[in-house]
Amino acid sequence: MGSGxxxxxxxxxxxxxxxxxxxxxxxxxxxxxNLPWRKTPEPYSVWVSEVMLQQTQVKTVIAYHDRFLKRFxxxxxxxxxxxxxxxxxxxxxxxxxxxxxxHKAAIQVTSRYCGQIxxxxxxxxxxxxxxxxxxxxxxxxxxxxxxxVVDGNVxxxxxxxxxxxxxxxxxxxxxxxxxxxxxxxxxxxxxxxxQAMMELGALICKPAKPVCPQCPLNTFCTAFSSRQVDVxxxxxxxxxxxxxPVVAGVVYHQGRMLITQRKPxxxxxxxxxxxxxxxxxxxxxxxxxxxxxxxETGISARIVxxxxxxxxxxxxxxIQMQVFICHALxxxxxxxxxxxxxxxxxGDMDLYPFPGANxxxxxxxxxxxxxxxxxxxxxxxx
Numbered sequence: 512m513g514s515g516x517x518x519x520x521x522x523x524x525x526x527x528x529x530x531x532x533x534x535x536x537x538x539x540x541x542x543x544x545n546l547p548w549r550k551t552p553e554p555y556s557v558w559v560s561e562v563m564l565q566q567t568q569v570k571t572v573i574a575y576h577d578r579f580l581k582r583f584x585x586x587x588x589x590x591x592x593x594x595x596x597x598x599x600x601x602x603x604x605x606x607x608x609x610x611x612x613x614h615k616a617a618i619q620v621t622s623r624y625c626g627q628i629x630x631x632x633x634x635x636x637x638x639x640x641x642x643x644x645x646x647x648x649x650x651x652x653x654x655x656x657x658x659x660v661v662d663g664n665v666x667x668x669x670x671x672x673x674x675x676x677x678x679x680x681x682x683x684x685x686x687x688x689x690x691x692x693x694x695x696x697x698x699x700x701x702x703x704x705x706q707a708m709m710e711l712g713a714l715i716c717k718p719a720k721p722v723c724p725q726c727p728l729n730t731f732c733t734a735f736s737s738r739q740v741d742v743x744x745x746x747x748x749x750x751x752x753x754x755x756p757v758v759a760g761v762v763y764h765q766g767r768m769l770i771t772q773r774k775p776x777x778x779x780x781x782x783x784x785x786x787x788x789x790x791x792x793x794x795x796x797x798x799x800x801x802x803x804x805x806x807e808t809g810i811s812a813r814i815v816x817x818x819x820x821x822x823x824x825x826x827x828x829x830i831q832m833q834v835f836i837c838h839a840l841x842x843x844x845x846x847x848x849x850x851x852x853x854x855x856x857x858g859d860m861d862l863y864p865f866p867g868a869n870x871x872x873x874x875x876x877x878x879x880x881x882x883x884x885x886x887x888x889x890x891x892x893x
Contacts, residue, residue: 522691522694523731534727535707535711535727536697536700536707538711539706539710539711542710542714543706543707543710544710546560546569546573547560547573547576547577548560553653554649554653554654555585555586556580557648558586558628558653559580561644561648561649562613562640563579563604563609567604567605571604575600575601575604578600579600583600586621586626587617587621589614589617590617590618590622594611594614594781595781595863597610597611597613598781598782598864599863602864602865603867607779607781607782611775611776611780612638612640613640615638615639616641619638628649628653630650630653630654632650632656632658635649635650643661644662646658647659647661647705648705651702652702655700655702657698657701658696659693659695659696659701660708660709661689663712664709664710664711664712664716665692665705665709666684666688666744667679667712667716667718667744668708668711668712668728669688669692669695670688670745671716671721671733671734671735671740672691672732673733674733674742674743675688675691675744675745677745678747679745680749681747692708711726711728723735752828752829753828753829754828754829754831755829756796756831757787757788757789757790757830757831757833758799758803758832758835759785759787759800759832759833759834759835760803760814760834760835760837761785761818761834761835762785762804762808762812762837762838762839763839764839766856767854768785768854768855768856768857768876769786769808769810769839769844769852770783770784770855770863771784771808771846772784772851772852774850778825779866781864782864782865783853783863783865784866784869785834785869786804787800787832788806788807796835797814800833800837801814801837805842807847808842808844808845808852809844809845810839810840810842810843811839811841811842812838812839812840813838814837815836815837815838817833817835817836818834818835818836818872818875818876819872820832820834821868821871821872823867830868857876860873860877
């Protein structure tokens with residue numbers, strides 16, 4: 512791939528820029544989706560939506576957005592919430608660092624700005640989890656500030672308009688596409704313009720099979736006029752993600768299951784899970800499960816049965832998880848680091864936020880036929 516064409520000579524003149532904005536506004540007015548955060552550009556609602564929309568499809572976000580605002584109607588109520596309640600409400604959206612950072616940001620807004628979200632770029636940009644995209648989106652949509660949004664949809668539209676060779680998933684993409692996005696921006700109505708650009712990419716200028724005849728900007732699109740729409744945007748070929756074989760053990764003692772909490776930061780931070788880990792080379796899944804339980808919790812356990820196999824994909828890797836039903840034999844729970852544990856009844860699973868991979872077998876655990884209620888010998892530590 513090339514390092515990126517200079518798009519400056521290809522910018523439309525002032526009159527064409529006005530026409531582009533006029534056509535885009537008219538198309539958006541007639542065709543935009545009726546999304547809940549568009550009803551009123553209230554800063555908190557917009558911020559919630561933009562945080563959720565990172566890495567998540569609109570159709571999924573709608574229900575989560577509404578539930579989140581019903582539970583935490585103001586940023587002050589979010590700031591006062593326990594992080595576990597926030598993570599539980601976020602459960603299923605993935606990328607849980609978004610929820611943790613948003614919660615931290617709400618606390619800062621409440622303590623530093625008396626609950627008023629600041630409309631200043633430098634102040635807003637300092638909040639946890641707020642990058643250029645979030646700042647541009649919230650400040651333009653909620654406060655009418657002239658900042659151009661650059662997301663995947665916008666990059667695709669601009670890539671085709673100006674036949675840019677810069678890969679949209681490359682390290683220079685944001686910087687390269689920010690310049691033309693800013694040049695196109697309607698500074699009189701930046702919020703509407705940004706939403707229109709993103710909506711155009713979502714509904715018309717789609718990754719595959721774009722609907723070019725219906726595009727309000729097709730007369731300005733270099734890729735369309737040169738019949739190269741299918742060539743753009745350019746992308747760096749993704750490296751195949753590794754697949755890791757892992758195990759998880761559902762450890763029972765007197766009808767209760769052992770769950771452990773992940774460290775507060777990092778992948779799936781703050782969520783609860785069943786003890787387990789990677790299978791070592793030459794190790795059987797059952798042996799790996801017993802070893803991981805012992806190393807992670809200090810508990811000696813025996814395998815009762817194989818519950819299921821689960822496949823799950825994360826951003827940079829995939830897992831194939833073998834899940835076992837286990838009974839605790841002896842030992843005292845001892846965990847490494849700032850983490851916690853619980854012995855819970857099957858009916859209490861809904862009270863805790865679990866990762867998506869665990870959710871794929873939680874339903875099977877509601878069948879309690881495999882649970883042993885026998886008391887261990889006196890003096891056994893659990």
